[in-house]
Amino acid sequence: xxxxxxxxxxxxxxxxxxxxxxxxxxxxxxxxxxxxxxxxxxxxxxxxxxxxxxxxxxxxxxxxxxxxxxxxxxxxxxxxxxxxxxxxxxxxxxxxxxxxxxxxxxxxxxxxxxxxxxxxxxxxxxxxxxxxxxxxxxxxxxxxxxxxxxxxxxxxxxxxxxxxxxxxxxxxxxxxxxxxxxxxxxxxxxxxxxxxxxxxxxxxxxxxxxxxxxxxxxxxxxxxxxxxxxxxxxxxxxxxxxxxxxxxxxxxxxxxxxxxxxxxxxxxxxxxxxxxxxx
Numbered sequence: 518x519x520x521x522x523x524x525x526x527x528x529x530x531x532x533x534x535x536x537x538x539x540x541x542x543x544x545x546x547x548x549x550x551x552x553x554x555x556x557x558x559x560x561x562x563x564x565x566x567x568x569x570x571x572x573x574x575x576x577x578x579x580x581x582x583x584x585x586x587x588x589x590x591x592x593x594x595x596x597x598x599x600x601x602x603x604x605x606x607x608x609x610x611x612x613x614x615x616x617x618x619x620x621x622x623x624x625x626x627x628x629x630x631x632x633x634x635x636x637x638x639x640x641x642x643x644x645x646x647x648x649x650x651x652x653x654x655x656x657x658x659x660x661x662x663x664x665x666x667x668x669x670x671x672x673x674x675x676x677x678x679x680x681x682x683x684x685x686x687x688x689x690x691x692x693x694x695x696x697x698x699x700x701x702x703x704x705x706x707x708x709x710x711x712x713x714x715x716x717x718x719x720x721x722x723x724x725x726x727x728x729x730x731x732x733x734x735x736x737x738x739x740x741x742x743x744x745x746x747x748x749x750x751x752x753x754x755x756x757x758x759x760x761x762x763x764x765x766x767x768x769x770x771x772x773x774x775x776x777x778x779x780x781x782x783x784x785x786x787x788x789x790x791x792x793x794x795x796x
Contacts, residue, residue: 519535527558527606530549530558532599533548542575544559545557545559559605562602574670575670584674587641588663612657613658615664618630624757634664634718639785647672649671649714653721655668662795671709696735701772704741713774715780720770731748
């Protein structure tokens with residue numbers, strides 16, 4: 518079905534290249550018919566169109582992105598249809614996933630990447646948005662050095678409350694290749710919150726600054742036991758890092774969500790206080 522959409526027109530754009538296929542949608546690179554200007558087009562999968570919950574979630578993603586205004590969040594331009602399937606026109610973002618940039622770089626470069634990621638997440642938390650599915654594959658560093666966060670399919674805005682269907686229809690939780698980024702309360706079946714976002718950000722910090730995750734197990738049950746005992750101290754692994762930063766990362770990984778950072782902006786402030794931000 519993906520191949521059949523290549524060269525399909527979407528307004529003044531034509532779908533040119535498939536960029537990926539997830540559990541609910543497909544993403545394409547499109548080009549403007551006159552000047553070749555790129556655009557990303559996200560299309561609900563054909564086998565999800567008959568599911569009213571999936572259609573609502575897809576349209577809710579567009580509405581959420583329309584309310585956000587941050588250089589680290591792609592703009593949603595238009596909600597349209599492609600062959601009867603809901604589609605979103607988005608900023609096209611080209612770059613390197615942060616997952617490919619872990620380890621090997623100096624602390625200041627990695628600290629700046631972490632700062633940008635924490636700043637984006639802190640902005641979302643300030644808008645009462647829970648991102649839910651934070652991992653380094655969803656964060657891309659563009660050629661100009663700017664980090665952009667992608668993949669808002671599972672995000673929700675707390676201030677909007679929960680819809681009638683949310684109470685009676687179980688939402689599909691994000692699917693992880695491993696439980697590496699998942700907070701212990703979520704592994705136990707709890708709802709994702711700002712606190713679980715901060716936990717995932719702490720894991721991102723370890724991956725960027727140390728080159729590995731703070732926990733070793735990919736098995737959910739073993740991972741839960743590890744997380745419940747608490748993460749190792751970052752300062753022990755990287756004693757040269759500023760104390761404010763290692764303290765913030767340690768707090769973000771606390772097994773008790775009530776004792777974590779209040780939001781991701783605290784970790785961004787710690788990066789800045791530690792002079793790990795490029796000017």
